[in-house]
Amino acid sequence: MSVPGEIAASKQISLTTFRKDGTPVPTAVWHVAAGNTVTTVSAADAGKVKRIRRNPEVEIVACDIRGKVTPGAQPVRGTAVLLPPTETETARRLLERRYLSARIGGGLSRLLRIKRPPGIGIVITL
Template identity: 75%
Template sequence: MSVPAEIAASKQISLTTYRKNGTAVSTPVWQVSEGNTLTTVSLADAWKVKRIRNNPRVEVTACDIRGKIRPGAQPVPGTAALLPPSETENARRLLESRYLSARIGGWFNRTFHIKRPEGVGIVVTF
């Protein structure tokens, strides 16, 4: 199954992960869609990353920048995988190709050799 057009076209998505007790937690994130996958990057110590380590089942829904779900938007189930550090930089570059502020931040960090907080790429397969 490929990424639904509504999600691929959306600048932000609501990434829903699940706690150990099954409670759903949604977080708005930037994303880049390719084929049947969606890629994003998060801080390595973020709670969503910890939840994905425990349970790779996720749901993705188109949303606005504040995480408000668009009327009529349908959640799409998927499976998340965490990328190793060697592939996380490629995921950052993908986000930079789509988002101007990510491009500016990435350029600034590379130009002035500013150490970024440790991040981890997340790939959701549908």
């Protein structure tokens, strides 16, 4: 299954992970869609990363920057994989190509040698 057009075209997606008791936890994230995968990056110590380690089943849907789901958007289930540090940097670069803010922030941190907080790439396969 390839990434639906509404998800690929949206600036943000709502990435829903699940707690131990099954409670859904949605989070708005930037993403890059390619083929049947969606890639994003998160802080390594974020709750969503901890939940993905325990349960890789996730759900994504198009949303706005505040996480409000686009009317009529259909959620899609997928399986998330956490990337090793070498591939996380590649995922950051993908996001920088798509988002100006990420490009500016990433460029400045490299130029000024500012150490970023540890991050981790997430690839969701639909």
